[in-house]
Amino acid sequence: MGKVLVCNSVIAKTPYYIKEAGIKIFTIEELSYFISQNAYLLDESFMNVELCNFIKNELGMEELGNTLRELIRKQGKVAEFAAEIVYSNNFFNEEEKRKIRDILLKISSKNVFFRRKAKADEMFNRNQYINSIIEYNKLLEGEKDRTVSNEEYGNAYHNLASAYARLFLFGQAARYYKIGYSYNKSQETFKEYLFSLRFYKDDIFGEDGVFFDKKITPKDAAELEVYLENMMDEEGAKENIKKVKELMDSRDEGDFGKYYTELRKMLEQRKKEYTPF
Template identity: 30%
Template sequence: MGRLILCTGRTAKRPFYISELGLSLYTAEELCYYIYNNIFMIEDSFVSPQLLAFIGSELGLTQLEDQLRQHMGHAASGQLLLTILQEIHYYDESELTAFKKQLEKKKSASSFELAKNKADFLVKQKKYNNALKVYDSLLDDPVQKGMTEEFCARIWHNKGVAYAGLFYVEKAAQCMLKAYETLKDNEIVREIYMLSLFDEEAMDWEEIFAGVSPKQLYSWKEEFENIRKQLMQTGKALEARTVFQKDAVKRPAFIAGLLGEWKQEYREMVL
């Protein structure tokens, strides 16, 4: 979940499952970590009878379950989340103060700002298809929703990031170009150039980069090559190299297993 979590309490036999992220929570500490770090992602329906049953039956925190049950339907969802953090004592007072400020920020945010934050979080979690659905819903009649042109452009940019995560180079570039029309941010041009190096046939890149100096393009290409070399020593590339270093007898089984893992990871990204 992003960092090592020291769990000192009870571990659930039946975890609390967050379907949108494909995430299972087994301990009170994991529940606190999820709440604390995903406040803009969490909807009012999160504190549900199912969550209360998990807290009471699986984690053995029956007093907290009763306390939450008494206030459900009366207290704001943010207050219920704060109660969970306060009663489990995973975060100290300074961290809880910071969380309260985030709750206030969330309270003052518009519905479309909250939706964008949710989609951005889904992108970070590599749940690209789910993120794209949220971005598309936001871009459906944005004027009616009261969104500014700049805000829409940032949605277009992040939609492009989601498409890039799915290796849809042309769609990613088109979204980012639309964002650039408003934002005029050269960082977006750099990102589009990086995309072009993944698929040189996807678009008329020469026309797109006509206004960029050869020196700048060369610098970006060098940066791309350096990143590529680093990636070859980590992640999937390193896994593949390790597999092919196995002896000839064991290699097919390792390849099959690795491909199975990669396919499952891809399914999780697109479902």
């Protein structure tokens, strides 16, 4: 980061749009810089004919475009594809190019779950919550990968839940925190589950408040209620719940100006408090 982009090559009339990052690329140098800074975002979708055509037709780099198309035809690796782009220009010196290539190869050696989770996490960190939800769901759909630990699996569910929470969809957030905790047994996930459930409904011991598929006795409920009250006092969460309910009332009453203003403030505060697994 902080590198000055000096572009000596052709500037495209029609830029290439990278949806995952929400940016437009005009030169081969910009594309190389993007690769160096976003290695974890790169997956098989980065290897596409549209990008090859952009390089060949818009940037006038026919040989490179053809080389990249051949890699796609041969089902080459993303690391090879990206490295060809980085090595095609002089934006980086030779040492920097080698370091970027090594990083790409290291990432490509990771399992698919790790790479796809890293991509979803990066979208979350860019505040692209809907896109991150889509990626987390793709990651978690189907049967659990036996090569992935329960902790890693639970952490992915935790981050999916947090994306929903950022959108104030606390019902969905509580559901996925609950699933996440069943895998990773993390106290942080458990705490976020309680917060989301309390935001979602006042009575956390009703039908939707059954914890982890076991019935709660009156004694359990009393102990959990004390625990939650203490935790909420520590975190100042009671005031947050009050604010959220007032926020929802403003929305329902049609006061969208107040709703969006306060929503932005709360989201900014929440960003400071949360770090994904």
